Amino acid sequence: MQINQNSENNFYSLTSGSEVFLLGKLLKNSSSGAVHICKNDYYAEKIISLLNCFFPEIEVLELPAWDTNPYDRTSPNISIISKRLFTLSKIKNGLGKNQILVTTANAILTKLIPQEVIKNSTLALKEKIEIRRDQLTKFLVDNSYINVAAATESGEFAIRGSLIDIIPTNQDCGIRIDFFGDEIESIRKYDPLTQITTGSIDEIDLIPASEILLNKENIEKFKQGYLKNFGLKSSSSDQLYEAISNGRRHNGAENLLPL
Numbered sequence: 001m002q003i004n005q006n007s008e009n010n011f012y013s014l015t016s017g018s019e020v021f022l023l024g025k026l027l028k029n030s031s032s033g034a035v036h037i038c039k040n041d042y043y044a045e046k047i048i049s050l051l052n053c054f055f056p057e058i059e060v061l062e063l064p065a066w067d068t069n070p071y072d073r074t075s076p077n078i079s080i081i082s083k084r085l086f087t088l089s090k091i092k093n094g095l096g097k098n099q100i101l102v103t104t105a106n107a108i109l110t111k112l113i114p115q116e117v118i119k120n121s122t123l124a125l126k127e128k129i130e131i132r133r134d135q136l137t138k139f140l141v142d143n144s145y146i147n148v149a150a151a152t153e154s155g156e157f158a159i160r161g162s163l164i165d166i167i168p169t170n171q172d173c174g175i176r177i178d179f180f181g182d183e184i185e186s187i188r189k190y191d192p193l194t195q196i197t198t199g200s201i202d203e204i205d206l207i208p209a210s211e212i213l214l215n216k217e218n219i220e221k222f223k224q225g226y227l228k229n230f231g232l233k234s235s236s237s238d239q240l241y242e243a244i245s246n247g248r249r250h251n252g253a254e255n256l257l258p259l
Contacts, residue, residue: 020050023100027058033095036102041065048102059099061087065106066254073240073252078154081211081254082169089170089207092118111258113211121213125177125184126203132182136164144210144249152192155209167192170207211254214247225259 011022019036027034038044041064051060064083066076075081087101092115095101113121123139125131140157141147151158151165151174158165164177174190176197189199212218222244232238243250 017046017050020047020054023051024055024058027055027098027100031097033091033097033099033101035095036100037108038102038104040106041104044102044104051100051102057098061090061095061099061101063087063101063103063107065104066110068252068255071252071255073255075251075254082154084211085207085209086170088113088118089122089205092122113208113213113257117213118208121208123206124203125187125206127184127187129184130182131184133159133164133179136177139206140166140209142213142215143206143208144213146209146249150195165190165195166206168204168206169209170205173198175201175204210249211257212244212249214244214249219244219247222256222259226256229259 011019014022023034023036036047038047044062044064048060048062051058062083064080067080068074068076084107091099091101121143123136125136137147137157137159145155145157145166148156148158151167154167154169156167162179164179166175166177167173168175174192174195176188176190177184178186178188187201187204188197189201190197223241226232226241232241240250240252240256244253244256
């Protein structure tokens, strides 16, 4: 099977799943990454599994669609949001060599966080760097993390003396940051269920906890767009409008991202 890198290539009547070998060959001969759009999530999972099996050297990134209907008053599953945010943070500077983005038609039709927002909403933390606790707290709040007594779910953080526990959306464990004054003394992993420390790491990149960033600018844009498109008799009669206007996350807010 011949691939011409300098012109359009058309292939027909491919057996289901066989396109992974075409994708592998395409990436092998390319200096950049690729995007593969599947017809649905089930087929996308099949393609991802085959790519990981036959081409382990290729980094496969998944951008799934939300598991909600348009303008539902329910939010997508947190695992889906985490996958989307992880992938968007990975490709914020574009796809590189031996990288492929596998997505679906539904997923690419959903409005995404602008690339510049993702770039400006990433914070790199390392041991021994100086950062005030209030600066880190502000970053977490501005990027939709929820302040709780004990961080046990993705997108939560807890402040306990010199410790700040965070469960980032791009990690499968909690991150425990220990401060000494305005310096990060250590960064450790912990089990969200038992709250027991399980190991240490040197650095961590924090990304947003939600596709809705409830900072002052975005809240004001939302209020203007919501009133223009839907109107409002009383703010107390619309819990979603009231919550977002006051900087609180609410079920279904993601579906109003276009506002």
